[in-house]
Structure formats: structure tokens, C-alpha cells
Amino acid sequence: MDLNDGDEDEFGFSRNYFLAKELGGSSRKSARKLSDINIVDEQELRAVSAGIVTKHENEITSLLKSYKSLYSKWVFELRCGFGLLMYGFGSKKVLLEDFASTALTDSGVVVINGYLQSINIKHAVITIAEVLKDQLKTKRRTPTGNISKVQQPFSSQSMDDLLTFLDGSDIDDNNCFVCLIIHNIDGPGLRDCESQHCLARIASCRHVRMVASIDNVNAPLLWNKKMIHTQFSWCWYHVPTFAPYKVEGIFFPLILASGGTAQSAKTASIVLQSLTPNAQSVFRVLGEHQLAHAEDEGMPVSSLYTICRERFLVSSQMTLNSHLTEFKDHELVKTRRNADGQDCLYIPIAPEVLEKLLQEIG
Template identity: 75%
Template sequence: MYGFGSKKILLEDFASSALTDFGVIVINGYLPSVNIKQVVITIAEVLWDHLKTKRKCSTGSKPKHPFSSQSTEDLFLFLDGQLPNEKDCFVCTVIHNIDGPALRDSESQQYLARIACCSHVRMIASIDHVNAPLLWDKKMVHTQFNWCWYHVPTYAPYKVEGVFFPLILASGGNAQTTKTALVVLQSLTPNAQSVFKILAEYQLANEKEEGMPVNTLYTKCRERFLVSSQVTLNSHLTEFKDHELVKMRRHPDGQDCLYIPLASEALEKLLQELV
């Protein structure tokens, strides 16, 4: 579900009216933190309870081992396994803001994609950020999530979701900005990432300067065979600027200088995670 406005009430109304015959769990992606492993455990527990309720599970009254002590791979085997006469038994997972701050990292999205393609799981989710599709590659979109897209502009205020925005900004601004920048960079070409790294390394080594002169960046990129012309470099810079990864300001001597609007610690962490 996408479109302007909160979709929280819409999704919950759908769950309470159309999904009453199934086990349902709700993930609030707008919360500052979400434990993905606990999500998988909860889905497994709900599926098991649903099986017991139907009295069609032939494996006993409880699993051999508590789900909380099982490995993630074992949990996925259970969620995607063959259950006797239970082809239509599944858990519906409702995710508010699957593009929320706590879920934007690659690992969380990979887990959610694996959950979505399990045979005993069905997923419905909402997105609100215009760049949310950048979180997924082709395999995730077409094979794992396999989304059906619905445009549902509710124009409803983000009353519940908005409560947590100040908390996120106050407690984890740098961490969250780094996470968002990493998601965007990983969607770009290897050459673009290498250009960004050159700029980042220069900024860390010359913290007192206004930024890196465009000509200097071009020279270094040519030396490393990352760009063949100024036009190629400009296309990378335009992409960086569009995503607010890089900004420009004028040096006292009149040169245009590029800089990354991140604190040094955040920039160092970003370079470490950008493989």
C-alpha cells in the first residue's frame, strides 16, 4: 500500500475484517527499533498456535524445542516446510512502514523478504518514503516479496507514526542518517561508490577545509580510471546531490568544493559498512 497519508487504520481495518480466519501479527516499522529475530520467532509461534487450534497438527501438542532457542534457519524451515494437510494454513504479517527507520538496513529487508516467500506466510505492508523501492533488488521485488501494488492515498495524519520522529532524531540521528546513506549508496554502481569513497577519505583527512575541490576530485578519479570525462563525474555528482549525500559550497578562493554532510564518526562508520 502506498500513497500520501497514514495507512495504519486502513491496514488494521483490513486485518480485523478480512483476516479473521488466520493467525495475524503486526509489525510497527515506525518504531525506533524492531527485533527481526523476535519477529521470526513470533510468526512461528502464531503458526503453531493456529495449527493447534485447528487440531490438524500431527506432531504433538508442542514443538520439540522452544522456538526462542531454535536457529533462524530452523525457524524458516518450519515456516516454509511441508505440513500434513495444511497447504492453506498460514500467518498473515501486517507491516506498518516496511520502509521505517528501524527496517531500512539491508539485513532487516533480507529477513523480511525471506519471511514473505515462506509458504505459510502472507504479507501486507505500507510504504511512505518516495525512495522505498531502493531498498529492494529485482529478486526481492519479483521473487520473494512479489508485491501487488495498491495506490491508497488516505490523506490521514501520521498521528501515531509521528510520535516517534523526535525520539529517532534525538537519540540516533547520526546512526539513522548513516543507515539511510548506506542504503542509497548500495543502490548505485561500483564506480559511483568508489567516487564517493574518494571524497569521503579526503574529507576525513582534511577536516578543517571547506571541502574537496571539484577539479581535485576529477583528477583523482581519472587516476583510478573511475571516470573518463568531466561529464561522467558530473552524472555521479548529480546523483549524490539528488539524494543529499553530497553538497557544494564556495571556498574563499572562489573554488567550488564538495562535502558530505555527515559528522566524522558517522562518515567513518559509513565507509566501514560500504563494502
Template identity: 70%
Template sequence: MDFNEVDEEEFGFSRNYFLAKELGGSGKKSGRKLSDINVVDEQELRTAAANIKPKHQKDIAALINSYKSLYPKWAFELRCGFGLLMYGFGSKKALIEDFASTALPEHSVVVINGYLQSVNLKQVVVCLAEILWEQLKSKRRTPSGNLPKIQQPISSRSMDDLLAFLNEAQMEENDSFICVVVHNIDGPGLRDSETQQYLAQLASCSHIRVVASIDHVNAPLLWDKKMVHTQFNWYWYHVPTFAPYKVEGLFFPMILAHGNSNQSAKTAAIVLQSLTPNAQSVFRILAEYQLSHPDDEGMAIDNLYSMSRERFLVSSQVTLNAHLTEFKDHELVKIKRNSDGQDCLYIPLAAEAIEKLLSEIN
């Protein structure tokens, strides 16, 4: 084959290629849409995923036992002032909670579920301040023998005041601390810069130690050098567990699956079951009102307070507000202003989903 024949063959290929592109562009476009795809129901998909048989159970059990042998070392590092950061494939929720309950029985533990869409960090800091305040009152172990000055109620103090109290409070035991467990410190509710700065300040307090997990590959980009080495003072541990993200995955929609009322009710029920019985009963009042008054814009907060107090579920407006904060943080309840200018509460679920939710929490 000479060069002329090669050139002719290449020219013919190029001409056919551009001719095909021209004809393809001028043809009719497909009328199919992405919405026409018959996606799987989310509940069916989750059920199928839950029925997958686990593999390599013996190897995974041996791996977890090897981590448990490190518990004394981890506890020692916390006493030395380090924070523990766990990373690796698989859910680390069960591992970290087992460590906290097994190796830190004499310490108070507060858990932050960072995998939730929204987290009320102020409420967490208030809880920590109240725990430390109670410890100081019971032990009376400040250098002067007096309690540090902090005005009550603690919940009304600003974040800066609460962090200052946590940092300045002193006790005789240098290794006494409150452990803060943060599941998915890189979660969607904790990723903003302000929240990470507050977490770093919290981790640097004298009687606070943080044990956290990360799963996102870009999680270290959340922190600067000062936060990593001075405030969090991370001690990194690669602890792949290969455990499924069962709890964490409940709060994220599955790809190629559409949600339904069953799944919405199931997710909300899981959140409600983690709350107190009184909080569940307050939510039930709101749900029953919304079902019996479908045309209303919502339930007035004053009406909810009156009904809750009549049933001895709350003792004051402050108690009700605490329950409502839990509901709003977990997106179980929303507030809107009605036509009369009054703030009303409503559950952002269809009537069918609310009925299923009530049957779930029964």
C-alpha cells in the first residue's frame, strides 16, 4: 500500500466522521427524560441492603479485637491531653462508643451525632457546662474552695462565656475530664467554618477531651495548622472496621431511589425513639392536632403549651422550648407565621406519613 492510498483512506474516514456528526446533530432528539426512569423504592432498596449476608466475620472480629487491645493506650493519650481522630473504611460509631463505655467508666461522656443534617452545638456546650458545674458543686475542689463565678441559668449564657467557663474551671485531679464523642466531625451539620472553630476551642478546654471520626476524604481541609496541632491536638488512628453505615445512612437519600411516606416515617421514628417519653408525647399532641385539623396552617405554640401542661408533660415554657429545639434540630417540626401573624408549628410530612409515624412510636 503506497502513501497515496493511506492518505485517501484517512481522508475518507475523517469525511465520514464529520458527516455522521452533522447528520446526528440535525436528527430528532430523544423524548425520554430522567424522570421516566423506573427507580427503585427507597424502602425496598434499604431492605435489600439490610438482607445482604455479611462476609469475613471472623477476620473482622479479629480486627476489632485488635483495636480493643489499644483501649488502655487511647485512654492514656486522652489523659495526656491529646484528642483521638479515627479514620478508615467502615462505620466507627460502635467502636468509639464501646471504647468510651469500657475504658472511660469514671468519666462523663457526651455524644454528638455529626451525621445529622443539623446539630445544635450551643446545646451541647450548655450540657457540658452543666455537667462540669455539677461536678464542681459536688466536689468543691477549686483552689480557693469556692465555685467559679457563673450566673444561672447556664443556658442563657453566650458561647464565648460558656467556653471560657469550661476552660477556666479547675479541679484537683489533673486527669479529670469530660469526653466528647463526635461521630463524623466532618458531617453536613458540622462542616461550616464557624462550627469547626467552636469545636476546636472546645477541644482546647482544660477538662474536655474529644474522640472523633471522619469519613470524607477531604475532611482534613476543614482545619488549619493551629487547629490540628494546638487546639484539637489530634492523635490520628487508622481503624478500618468494614462495618456498614447503617445508622449514618438513614439520614441520607439513596442514589437511584425515591423516598416515600414509609421511609420518612421510619426515619422520623428512629429520631423520636432517641428522645425522652415526654418529648415523644409532646410531638404526639402536635401530630394528632395536625391530623384532626388538616385545613389549619399549624398549631399555635401557646395551644401546644397549654395542652402539654394539662397532661403534665412540661412544667414551664422553657421545658417546652427545649423539646421544640430537639424537634427543629432534627427537622421533625417547622415554624411558620399564619395569616394572623402568629407563629405556628407544623410537621413537614404528609398525613399518611404522620399516621405511620404515630404507629411506629406506639
């Protein structure tokens, strides 16, 4: 009897649960949208976030000081030809720069800020070569033939020639090296495959040592086995600092902030790069018309079709409509009516941003 009573209670509970779910699903859905949320301006949000007081400053300072005992070990591993890779929660910018300024005084140091949006790697390699050349001149251990070889300005040499000089098998002093400090080697300016392979080649040079930091949990996916064990030769160190990413965060848009013009251009550029060259050309026609006729409501579809047909960008109205559908789905193009009641296409981007965007898609 007790068992039957328990089954009935359980059945009653289950029936009530599904009945409640059914009634809840039949109710009228809310008409609110995400776009209706009034998001704060980015500049205002940055001003407020800058005023937030950092907590546990004493503990963070004490933690950074505790890593100083590892400096001698790190220098020894660098001299043995290994690279140092720092990971863990918190900004490691202060830690790496303190290590370079206190423990690497006998060698040249070049710093790359990987958290920047764009980085010129060849310029960094030229700087490394110049620093190494100055070191060799100071120590006077470079063969005469090699000195005459590097008299040509580094800025006019190819990347292969620069890496050959950094590899320097004919340089007598094997302990002479330049340390390359890379803040956020997994940053947006270095995240592509070409940049990572180039950095791996630099790290494998005999007279270059690399110290880098990562903050993305998926950063190791950037490298294959050869890059990790042969070229970078990483020694991994878990060095959480719990320090705020104040400097690194300046160059990233805030999630809770409204998208500014720079972010709109970046988003539009990413979308356009994923489209076909003909679709990009159709967008260019519309953008150039909008810049030339800023006072108009937009460009009529018939006019856009005529120009695109003359330039052999589309073969039919159906092809043009497929491109326009793609643009509208990504909110790159919108429609509004002019004074004559005709539907016109326009790009909802500021003129200066649109001009920059057209230059990027070339």
C-alpha cells in the first residue's frame, strides 16, 4: 500500500509539472528584443571602469616579488637555448618587463606588444638584427668577413637574409643573444598562421631567445609539435599574477558598450571578406554611389542593377538579389523609400567609416 501511494504521488507530481510547462508555453511571448536594450556608451563605460579600485594590491605585489627567485633559473634556461612561455590568470606585462630590466642587463632586449591590433614582424626582426650587431661590435668578436657582410642596411634586406644573420653560425660568441619579449603571443595581431610560423623561425635562430606570455586557453592550438619542441623549445611556467589587464584591455571593445564606428567598420570588414569578389564589388558600387550622393536617400535597385550589369558583376536580377539578401542578413545594407516612393538601398555606416571600409576591400 505504501508503494502504491508513492507511485501515485510521483505520477501526480509529474502530471502537474508537464501541465505547468504546457500552460507556460501557451502564454503570449514577450515582444522585447535585444536591440531594445539601452547599452551604455563605450567612453562612459571606460571612464567608470578606470575608476574601479583594484583589490588585494598588497597580495598581488607580494606574489610578483615571489617570482623574482626564479629569475636566475630563467636566465640559465635562456642561455641553454630554451624559450620561456608564461601562462596563468592575470596580466604578465609587469612581470616580464621587470625580469628583462633586472636579469637581462647583459643582453639586448626587444619588446613586441602582441595585444595590439596590427604588428609589423619584419620591423621587429630588423630591430633585433640592429641590437645584435651593436652587441657584436661592443664585444668585438665578429669575424671581419661577417662585419663587411652586414654593412648593408638591414631595412633593405629580405626576411631570409635577416634570419640568416640572426642564426649567425660564423659568429664566435655563442652566448651573445638578443632576448625577444612578446606580450600576448596569442594576441589578435599575431594569431594568424603566417605570423606564428615567422615567430617560430625567429625563435629557432642561434642568437635569439624568446620570452612570451599567453592568456587564451586555446593558445597552444596555434602551434604544431615541431614548432613547440624544436623551434620555440618552450619551458612552460604557471605564473598567475591576478593583475588587471589595464593596458591590454584598452585595445579591445567592451562587451557591455555600444559599438563605435571603429567596431562597426571591423565587423563589416570581416563579413565582406567572407563573401565572393563579385559580392564585394557590388557593395563597392553601392558605397561609392552613397559617398558621391550623400544628400540622396539611397540608390535605387534598378540603378544598381544597371551599373553592375555593365561592369559584368551580375548576369541577372536574381544574382543581384542574392547578393542583396546576403548584405541585408548581415545588416550591411538597408532599404528606405525616397520622396518619390521608390525603394532605395543605403549602407548604415558613417561616411568616413565607409570610405575606410572601401579602401580595405580594395
